[in-house]
Structures are given as C-alpha cells and as structure tokens.
Amino acid sequence: MMDASRRRFLLTAGVVLSSVLHARFTAAADNELRRRQPLTDSRYDQWAARYDMLNGGHESALPRFFGLEQLRREAAQAARGDVLEIGMGTGLTLPLYSERMHLPYHASPGSVDTDSIHRVVGIDASAGMLREARRRRQALPKAQRDQVTLLQADASERLPFEDASFDVAVMLYVLSVADDPGQILRESLRVLRPGGHIVVADHVRSYLPLVAAYQNVTADAVRALSKGCRWNLDLERLLHVAAGDQIQVASRKRILGGTVELIIARLCLPPQPAPASPLARL
Ligand SMILES: C[S@@+](CC[C@H](N)C(=O)[O-])C[C@H]1O[C@@H](n2cnc3c(N)ncnc32)[C@H](O)[C@@H]1O
Numbered sequence: 001m002m003d004a005s006r007r008r009f010l011l012t013a014g015v016v017l018s019s020v021l022h023a024r025f026t027a028a029a030d031n032e033l034r035r036r037q038p039l040t041d042s043r044y045d046q047w048a049a050r051y052d053m054l055n056g057g058h059e060s061a062l063p064r065f066f067g068l069e070q071l072r073r074e075a076a077q078a079a080r081g082d083v084l085e086i087g088m089g090t091g092l093t094l095p096l097y098s099e100r101m102h103l104p105y106h107a108s109p110g111s112v113d114t115d116s117i118h119r120v121v122g123i124d125a126s127a128g129m130l131r132e133a134r135r136r137r138q139a140l141p142k143a144q145r146d147q148v149t150l151l152q153a154d155a156s157e158r159l160p161f162e163d164a165s166f167d168v169a170v171m172l173y174v175l176s177v178a179d180d181p182g183q184i185l186r187e188s189l190r191v192l193r194p195g196g197h198i199v200v201a202d203h204v205r206s207y208l209p210l211v212a213a214y215q216n217v218t219a220d221a222v223r224a225l226s227k228g229c230r231w232n233l234d235l236e237r238l239l240h241v242a243a244g245d246q247i248q249v250a251s252r253k254r255i256l257g258g259t260v261e262l263i264i265a266r267l268c269l270p271p272q273p274a275p276a277s278p279l280a281r282l
Pocket residue numbers: 041044055086087088089090091092123124125126129153154155156171172173174177178179
C-alpha cells in the first residue's frame with residue numbers, strides 16, 4: 001500500500017507534468033495556426049475608403065498640387081512586360097498601367113522590346129486596400145482587366161512566385177511603412193528577371209540640412225500618427241544594403257524639398273561565361 005504523502009507527491013507531479021505538456025501543445029498549435037492564417041495587415045483597412053482622397057486619384061487635387069501625381073506617372077511609365085506591384089494599396093497605378101496594356105508585346109530573355117505591359121500582379125497585405133483596388137480593376141475595359149491579378153500577401157514573407165518571373169517590381173510608399181523593408185527588397189530581387197527594373201518611390205530624408213533635422217526629430221511622432229510611416233528613409237542606402245552591386249541606379253528624382261524620391265534601378269545581368277578563346281579551338 002502507498003502511504004498518503006507518496007500519493008500526494010505523485011498526484012502533484014502528475015498535475016505539474018500535464019500542465020507543462022498542455023502549455024507546450026497549446027503554444028505549438030497557436031504557432032501553427034498563426035503560420036497558416038492568411039497574412040494580413042489590418043493597419044490600412046480602416047484607411048482604405050479615405051486613402052485616395054489624400055494620396056491620389058481623380059478626386060483629389062492635393063497630390064497633383066504637390067507633384068506626387070506626376071511622380072506616380074513617371075513610376076508607372078517605367079513598368080513594362082510582366083509587372084509586380086508590391087503594396088499596391090487601392091490600385092492608384094492601375095489606370096496608368098492600363099494605357100499601355102493593349103500595345104503589342106514581345107519579350108526575349110533579359111529584355112522587353114516594347115513599352116507594352118503584358119500583365120500586372122498587385123499584392124497587398126491589407127484586405128481593405130485590396131477591396132478598393134478590385135473596384136478600380138473593375139472599372140478597366142474587360143481585356144485589360146483580365147491582365148490584372150490582385151492577391152493578398154505579405155511581401156516580407158516568401159512571395160508565391162518563381163524566381164525570375166517579372167520584368168519590373170514597383171514599390172510606391174511601401175518601404176517606409178513596412179516592418180522589414182530590406183526583406184521586401186530582397187524578395188523583389190529574387191522574382192525579377194536579370195536586366196529587370198526595380199521602381200521605388202517613397203518618403204526620404206531631405207538633402208536640406210534643416211528639413212532633414214526636423215524630419216529626424218519628429219520621426220517617432222510621425223510614425224505613431226501616420227500608420228507607421230518612417231518619413232526619413234535613406235532609400236538609396238536601403239537599396240544598396242539589400243542588393244549590393246546586383247543593381248545599378250538608372251535614374252533618381254526628388255520632389256518636395258527632397259523629401260520624396262523616385263529611384264529606378266536595374267538588376268544587373270549575372271556574370272556571362274567568358275567567350276571561348278580562338279586559341280582553345282586549335
Ligand atoms: C502608403 S500605402 C501605399 C499604397 C500604394 N502603393 C500607393 O502608392 O498608393 C502602403 C501599402 O503597403 C501595404 N503593405 C505594407 N506592408 C506590406 C507588406 N509587408 N506586404 C504587402 N503589402 C504591405 C499596406 O497595406 C498599404 O496598402
């Protein structure tokens with residue numbers, strides 16, 4: 001027969017062991033669930049309906065006044081071939097792309113021979129923003145609508161695309177709000193074809209020292225008040241840290257006292273095998 005103190009000890013050990021096991025299983029199940037849930041960034045959901053009023057679209061004169069509309073046009077102009085837009089938001093670029101979706105398209109490896117846009121894949125983490133983008137896609141003529149795919153995805157995770165499957169990756173005002181901009185850039189490079197282009201526009205630290213100092217001092221407050229926007233990015237450095245000498249900056253443009261920048265950079269072709277020496281044939 002077991003005495004009472006031994007029974008109490010075994011009972012307590014059993015309870016402790018089962019609690020530990022339960023906690024471990026629950027944590028593992030939670031992690032698994034989190035892993036399987038569609039990734040979504042709800043920060044932007046609440047802004048989706050009002051976003052265009054402040055940031056673009058025909059309804060708003062502000063972006064036109066500040067030159068932001070023109071910058072967006074120039075960014076969209078760099079798109080051709082197979083285009084991936086990361087953080088497409090409400091789809092403000094869709095009508096701009098659609099102007100060149102009907103042109104004849106011919107691509108050879110590493111180059112797109114015309115200005116034509118063949119297909120557009122727009123991804124965003126926010127379901128609300130994508131809802132607005134779908135509305136914008138619906139307004140396109142049917143043939144062009146069919147060339148646009150919209151997808152909810154987190155670009156800081158591995159994107160659901162093969163390596164080297166796009167000619168241009170566009171990121172407009174995404175890197176400043178993303179939690180891991182470096183990872184987004186690395187992922188966009190992975191899915192770009194050699195010779196393809198990265199098109200980024202975003203808020204950056206001004207070249208005017210006083211403005212830059214003001215941006216630095218207020219950066220935390222602005223971030224807290226503006227859906228997490230870092231408005232003092234160093235975009236070119238961010239690109240170089242993520243891409244090293246894989247990319248060459250093709251053009252840069254700054255507006256608004258240097259606080260908004262558009263960079264178009266080219267993904268260099270991988271090293272080509274050296275041509276065979278004529279002597280090798282002898
Ligand atoms: C400031 S808005 C810009 C939207 C659009 N590019 C434009 O120019 O109007 C930033 C967008 O990036 C999206 N976003 C932020 N982080 C993201 C991520 N990791 N993956 C995909 N989208 C992301 C947000 O949901 C939001 O729609």
